[in-house]
Amino acid sequence: MVCYFSNTGNTEKVAKSILEGLEDKDVEILKIEDTDPLSLKNYDLVVLGSGIYAGKLHKKVTDFMTNVNEYPPKFAFFNTHQSPTGYQKAFRRIKNTIEENNSKVIGEFDCIGENLGIPKETTLKMLEKLPPEEKKKQEAYLEKTAGRPNIQDLENAKSFGKSLIK
Ligand SMILES: Cc1cc2nc3c(=O)[nH]c(=O)nc-3n(C[C@H](O)[C@H](O)[C@H](O)COP(=O)(O)O)c2cc1C
Incomplete structure (x- = not known):
């Protein structure tokens, strides 16, 4: 089963x-x-x-x-x-x-x-707090996990x- x-x-x-x-x-x-x-x-x-x-x-x-x-x-x-x-x-x-x-x-x-359990706004807020390079990296990774x-x-x-x- x-x-x-x-x-x-x-x-x-x-x-x-x-x-x-x-x-x-x-x-x-x-x-x-x-x-x-x-x-x-x-x-x-x-x-x-x-x-x-x-x-x-x-x-x-x-x-x-x-x-x-x-x-x-x-x-x-x-x-x-x-x-x-x-x-x-x-x-x-x-x-x-x-x-x-x-x-x-x-x-x-x-x-x-894909993490569908966290509201988009929360993720965006989290990203905003990151240093620019790290933010870019995280954004690219999130894009990879979409769908x-x-x-x-x-x-x-x-x-x-x-x-x-x-
Ligand atoms: C509250 C919460 C905590 C999570 N923690 C992790 C984590 O520690 N590591 C990870 O790889 N993914 C984490 N995720 C992402 C989920 O593991 C992922 O989206 C998974 O596919 C959810 O499966 P489900 O749709 O069957 O519930 C988390 C998601 C939520 C909502």
Whole structure:
């Protein structure tokens, strides 16, 4: 199953593309809010996703994982994040717990997601406070993240889904 938390829809788009990649399989997609942590043991593979907020997975994801009692044999992770750094360790604790419980992490996928959760005016105000060179750099980066995940990102997510069942 594909199980995810998404606040502004980016991670949800990626989740749906991963699902497409898992096409031939008997697969479910569920928001984490609608998933019973005690049901995880019934799946062969759980593909778990979240946006990154202040460098972390959403609390709903970490809380959910603390309530899992029996682990499925396999997990995979995905996330969407706006910054180029600082997201890589987000799953580390969960990964350790999973491995301590004799379950395997068979793949990880990440993707840029435009930050739609902060009003444009707030971003503009933040940019105004930066020294000119840094401001330019940040503006260029924000431009790069606009509209993402884009078509190519979603294709990549689909391929990731496919790679999990090969
Ligand atoms: C309150 C807040 C905090 C965020 N913190 C980070 C962060 O620390 N690092 C990062 O790369 N992106 C951060 N982002 C950007 C989100 O991770 C990104 O837009 C992601 O795609 C959101 O996923 P969602 O639409 O599924 O909720 C933050 C966004 C919000 C709204």
